[in-house]
Amino acid sequence: MTSISSDQRERAGLRASIYRLLDGDIFYSFSHSPLVVIAAAITLAYFLAAVFAPFIAPQNPFDPGALNLMDALTPPAWTADGNTRFLLGTDNQGRDILSTIMYGNRISLVVGFCAVIFAATIGVSLGMAAGYFGGWIETIIMRIADIKLAIPGILIALMVDGVARSALPLEMREDLAIYVLIFAIGFSEWPRYARVTRGATMVERSKDYVAAARVIGISPVPILVRHILPNVMGPVLVLGTIGLALAIIMEATLSFLGVGVPPTTPSLGTLIRIGNNFLFSGEWWITMFPAAALVILVLAVNLLGDWLRDALNPKLR
Amino acid sequence: MPLLEVENLRIEFPTRRGILVAVDDISFGIDEGEVLGVVGESGAGKSLTGAAIIGLLEPPGRVAAGVIRLGGRRIDDLPYEEMRRIRGKEIGTIFQDPLTSLNPLYTIGQQLVETVTTHMDLTAAQARQHAIDLIGEVGIPTPARCMDCYPHEFSGGMRQRIVIALALCANPRLIIADEPTTALDVSIQAQIIALLKRLCREHGTSVMLITHDMGVIAETADRVAVMYVGRIAEIGPIRDVIKNAKHPYTVGLMGAIPLVGCDADRLTQIDGSMPRLTEIPEGCGFNPRCGHVMPRCREERPDLMATNGASLAACWLYEK
Amino acid sequence: MNMPDAIRKQDEVMPLVKVKDLTKYFDVSKNWLARVIERQPKMILKAVDGIDFAIKKGETLSLVGESGCGKSTVARLIVGLYRPTRGTVQFDGTDMASLSSRTETSKLRQRLQMIFQDPYASLNPRWRVIDIIAEPMRAFGTVGSKAELRDRVNLLLRQVGLSSVDGEKYPHEFSGGQRQRISIARALSANPEFLLCDEPTSALDVSVQAQILNLMKDLQKSLGLTYLFISHNLAVVYHVSDRIGVMYLGKLCELASARDLFRSPKHPYTRLLLDTIPDLSMRGRDRQPVRGEVPNPINPPKGCAFHKRCPFVKERCRMEAPRGREFDGAWVACHAIEEGRM
Numbered sequence: 001m002t003s004i005s006s007d008q009r010e011r012a013g014l015r016a017s018i019y020r021l022l023d024g025d026i027f028y029s030f031s032h033s034p035l036v037v038i039a040a041a042i043t044l045a046y047f048l049a050a051v052f053a054p055f056i057a058p059q060n061p062f063d064p065g066a067l068n069l070m071d072a073l074t075p076p077a078w079t080a081d082g083n084t085r086f087l088l089g090t091d092n093q094g095r096d097i098l099s100t101i102m103y104g105n106r107i108s109l110v111v112g113f114c115a116v117i118f119a120a121t122i123g124v125s126l127g128m129a130a131g132y133f134g135g136w137i138e139t140i141i142m143r144i145a146d147i148k149l150a151i152p153g154i155l156i157a158l159m160v161d162g163v164a165r166s167a168l169p170l171e172m173r174e175d176l177a178i179y180v181l182i183f184a185i186g187f188s189e190w191p192r193y194a195r196v197t198r199g200a201t202m203v204e205r206s207k208d209y210v211a212a213a214r215v216i217g218i219s220p221v222p223i224l225v226r227h228i229l230p231n232v233m234g235p236v237l238v239l240g241t242i243g244l245a246l247a248i249i250m251e252a253t254l255s256f257l258g259v260g261v262p263p264t265t266p267s268l269g270t271l272i273r274i275g276n277n278f279l280f281s282g283e284w285w286i287t288m289f290p291a292a293a294l295v296i297l298v299l300a301v302n303l304l305g306d307w308l309r310d311a312l313n314p315k316l317r
Numbered sequence: 318m319p320l321l322e323v324e325n326l327r328i329e330f331p332t333r334r335g336i337l338v339a340v341d342d343i344s345f346g347i348d349e350g351e352v353l354g355v356v357g358e359s360g361a362g363k364s365l366t367g368a369a370i371i372g373l374l375e376p377p378g379r380v381a382a383g384v385i386r387l388g389g390r391r392i393d394d395l396p397y398e399e400m401r402r403i404r405g406k407e408i409g410t411i412f413q414d415p416l417t418s419l420n421p422l423y424t425i426g427q428q429l430v431e432t433v434t435t436h437m438d439l440t441a442a443q444a445r446q447h448a449i450d451l452i453g454e455v456g457i458p459t460p461a462r463c464m465d466c467y468p469h470e471f472s473g474g475m476r477q478r479i480v481i482a483l484a485l486c487a488n489p490r491l492i493i494a495d496e497p498t499t500a501l502d503v504s505i506q507a508q509i510i511a512l513l514k515r516l517c518r519e520h521g522t523s524v525m526l527i528t529h530d531m532g533v534i535a536e537t538a539d540r541v542a543v544m545y546v547g548r549i550a551e552i553g554p555i556r557d558v559i560k561n562a563k564h565p566y567t568v569g570l571m572g573a574i575p576l577v578g579c580d581a582d583r584l585t586q587i588d589g590s591m592p593r594l595t596e597i598p599e600g601c602g603f604n605p606r607c608g609h610v611m612p613r614c615r616e617e618r619p620d621l622m623a624t625n626g627a628s629l630a631a632c633w634l635y636e637k
Numbered sequence: 638m639n640m641p642d643a644i645r646k647q648d649e650v651m652p653l654v655k656v657k658d659l660t661k662y663f664d665v666s667k668n669w670l671a672r673v674i675e676r677q678p679k680m681i682l683k684a685v686d687g688i689d690f691a692i693k694k695g696e697t698l699s700l701v702g703e704s705g706c707g708k709s710t711v712a713r714l715i716v717g718l719y720r721p722t723r724g725t726v727q728f729d730g731t732d733m734a735s736l737s738s739r740t741e742t743s744k745l746r747q748r749l750q751m752i753f754q755d756p757y758a759s760l761n762p763r764w765r766v767i768d769i770i771a772e773p774m775r776a777f778g779t780v781g782s783k784a785e786l787r788d789r790v791n792l793l794l795r796q797v798g799l800s801s802v803d804g805e806k807y808p809h810e811f812s813g814g815q816r817q818r819i820s821i822a823r824a825l826s827a828n829p830e831f832l833l834c835d836e837p838t839s840a841l842d843v844s845v846q847a848q849i850l851n852l853m854k855d856l857q858k859s860l861g862l863t864y865l866f867i868s869h870n871l872a873v874v875y876h877v878s879d880r881i882g883v884m885y886l887g888k889l890c891e892l893a894s895a896r897d898l899f900r901s902p903k904h905p906y907t908r909l910l911l912d913t914i915p916d917l918s919m920r921g922r923d924r925q926p927v928r929g930e931v932p933n934p935i936n937p938p939k940g941c942a943f944h945k946r947c948p949f950v951k952e953r954c955r956m957e958a959p960r961g962r963e964f965d966g967a968w969v970a971c972h973a974i975e976e977g978r979m
Contacts, residue, residue, distance in 0.1 A: 028333060207758040207759075208753035208754070208755055208758045208759035209758065209759050209760055209761040209769075211713075211718055211751075211753065211759075212751065212753065212759060212820075212823070213772065214717075214718055215716050215717065215718060215746070215750065215751050216746065216750075216772060216773050216776045216777070216827075217717075217742065217743050217746045217776060218772075218776055227761055227764075230761075230763035230764075231761070231762065231763055358842035358843065358844060358845075359813075359842055472930050474930050475930070502703035502704050502869070502930075502931060503703060503869060503870075503871070503910065503913045504703060504909060504910065504913050504930075504931075505930060506913065507912070507913040529842060529843065530915075531843070531915075531917065532872075532914070532915025532916075532917055533915060535915050535916060535917050536915050536916065559917065569844060570843060570844060571917075572847075573843050573844045573846065573847035574843055574847075574872070574917065575847075575850070575872040575873050575875065575876035576872060576917060576918070577871065577872055577875045577899055577911075577914055578875075578899070578918075579876075582854070583851045583854065584847040584850055584851055584876065585847065586844065586847040586848045586851055587844045587847075587848075588848075590812050590814055590815070590844075590845060591842075
């Protein structure tokens with residue numbers, strides 16, 4: 001009998017997994033929905049723009065040395081007074097709008113992502129604990145989650161932000177603002193993940209493969225992490241994708257209200273706020289383009305999340 | 318003329334991997350007052366056949382070919398409204414899970430009366446009395462009081478009795494029962510089967526009994542059709558098929574069933590398993606597992622043919 | 638050796654598994670607030686109520702009964718998934734509840750394993766077959782290197798009739814029968830002596846069931862295993878068992894050798910169950926379907942659990958639950974038998 005070497009086997013396993021993925025129903029459903037493919041392409045474009053902003057942005061808008069006040073309030077390139085150097089126009093300080101969008105996008109995505117990961121980590125852990133152990137653990141966690149869900153997310157984020165502001169000394173406020181923001185948004189979102197995870201955990205807990213692990217004597221935490229977690233990730237993934245869109249909007253709202261990121265590192269929301277002041281004096285482009293960029297990003301991510309939910313559904317059954 | 322005639326029925330599932338044929342060109346008939354058992358393992362296509370006859374095949378499955386006749390009249394190409402009228406009035410159905418066959422939000426009285434008034438021309442009071450009579454007939458104590466109870470107040474066996482009452486209430490000519498006793502305890506199974514047999518004999522109703530349980534068929538059926546991978550492997554009178562099976566699959570199946578009193582150390586086993594719909598072999602579907610396989614079996618697919626006994630078998634061994 | 642000595646020697650051989658007064662009650666009452674508002678009493682589900690039996694090494698004992706009789710609960714009590722409300726489970730002389738240290742419990746756990754009913758829920762869909770089978774080995778530390786582990790998994794796969802390449806696949810690529818084979822391989826991987834089989838073939842087709850039952854018999858012979866087999870299918874139980882215990886509503890009605898139980902059933906419930914076996918030899922036997930259904934285990938009837946459906950019921954049966962005793966080599970719990978009425 002010929003023996004296969006272990007790395008040959010591993011390579012075969014990896015190649016087989018890739019074939020399985022490409023041949024699978026999920027990929028088929030993906031490649032056959034044009035809208036979703038476009039949404040994915042847009043999201044990817046935003047990600048790449050965020051990562052490579054310093055290299056591809058025409059100008060670094062936050063470097064005072066690169067700015068020239070003479071370029072201030074230039075309208076978009078295709079209008080009469082436009083300038084091809086500033087494709088989407090400039091703001092009152094001569095910052096190129098396209099570049100500010102690219103840099104702002106970075107902040108929005110970073111905050112959005114980190115908030116989702118933060119919320120998911122807390123939510124999934126608490127949800128699994130509630131679903132697996134039941135009893136008073138479940139009661140306490142779920143009642144806290146219920147209370148939390150009764151209060152609108154923005155309010156919670158504002159509260160957390162307010163507390164942080166008064167608690168932190170003045171000098172540190174600006175540096176820590178982003179972390180406070182991530183914490184605030186994540187803190188308001190975790191109950192969603194906890195609820196879904198608890199339900200999925202309760203379903204998995206009664207299945208025989210969990211009983212088989214308990215028969216062997218494996219303790220609860222390894223069972224949760226190695227057996228149950230991989231099987232409840234489906235709904236969490238869907239929530240996370242849609243949650244990303246929500247987190248970005250929430251960050252934009254908070255920044256628009258002035259309690260989000262500091263103006264030195266503006267996000268898309270800050271840009272919209274700044275631009276708002278110029279809306280009625282005729283310089284519409286300063287607010288419109290960042291707003292459009294935000295809307296397109298959130299729409300694309302939402303579409304992806306919707307598709308993911310439908311694609312994963314037959315498997316979840 | 319047989320009550321139900323199925324000719325060359327073919328059920329297909331279009332998928333992105335191509336068209337899967339779940340039931341491939343089967344033909345059989347059920348006479349008036351007869352009980353035909355349709356037995357087979359999971360994936361053989363027996364439930365799909367039943368669903369196709371009543372017109373409840375779930376898309377994307379579809380009837381690709383074939384003719385189904387009830388009392389001489391074609392029913393496979395009827396529009397939805399007409400089929401709906403036939404369902405219930407001429408063909409009653411009993412499904413496996415009594416929990417989901419009854420609507421939990423309505424009392425059983427409401428459900429029975431609704432079915433009766435839909436299909437029969439009775440006043441409300443007459444319909445109610447008819448329903449009470451039926452509940453009594455299926456062996457539920459204090460029928461008049463039970464009319465106002467909800468399904469969840471009954472046990473599984475009782476619920477199945479109510480489902481039988483529902484199936485019989487418009488005096489259908491044919492009942493299609495799909496695994497009616499599988500979800501019940503063994504002692505209740507015996508009761509339900511006896512009930513079904515008795516009622517159908519009294520009302521002269523034919524039954525198409527679909528199940529994987531040969532024991533249930535042995536107790537109830539007059540004739541039995543054994544299905545394998547979407548084809549009928551053998552069909553004949555019950556005694557002949559059970560005691561004197563002709564098709565190698567039926568022989569293997571009967572040998573695999575443990576019998577009380579038989580002290581053999583091992584059960585006869587058929588190696589391998591029923592092929593998936595995507596991997597149906599050429600020629601006779603059973604050839605990879607057959608102990609009597611001949612070269613012809615791998616090339617040509619046999620149709621049902623006469624054997625030296627009373628049953629028909631789809632096997633080249635019996636070719637004259 | 639003369640006869641009395643031989644018999645005594647047989648009695649002295651310690652059974653591998655011994656169960657005494659095994660009891661499990663579940664509290665299924667609604668929470669306190671709802672109970673107070675709706676004025677409902679506490680509801681206790683007596684799943685298992687005082688069961689005694691012993692299993693000798695190498696034998697197959699089956700427990701049969703209908704839904705609610707508690708046979709699955711007995712299996713889970715023995716294997717440690719539930720804690721008994723009362724009573725003891727002894728494995729090879731050691732009381733399982735008395736073990737305190739993790740190492741001792743682990744060593745004992747290694748010697749008993751379980752096979753479950755649902756082939757679709759008993760394997761983690763996200764794990765590869767090789768990891769599923771290797772899990773007990775890793776947990777009990779029975780193999781050292783990765784290579785040894787892989788070799789053992791391949792051996793097990795071959796033993797249960799699969800091939801070594803199947804180790805790399807995922808459970809959804811297998812049929813029900815094949816998944817049960819994987820479950821069996823997992824149960825055997827840490828070399829247990831005792832296997833609990835909870836309806837292992839109930840979810841399988843007849844021809845697949847025959848394959849699995851044959852496999853289990855072969856493995857029992859080649860590995861010297863002891864089985865506790867749970868089922869509701871009497872014909873299957875006849876085929877696999879040495880001794881059979883009949884349960885009804887948490888109590889044991891009759892315990893006898895397979896041959897004796899089927900040839901001369903004593904307890905009325907046993908007779909009822911045997912009567913429900915379909916007549917596949919087509920002898921045209923006329924069956925009497927018995928009235929009544931299994932009552933709700935939350936409110937079991939007082940006295941003998943079976944009295945509501947029993948054709949031999951007397952006043953005593955309604956008041957007093959029978960305590961079993963030996964009769965002609967079988968153990969039966971029935972007043973009618975005791976009083977010689979049958």
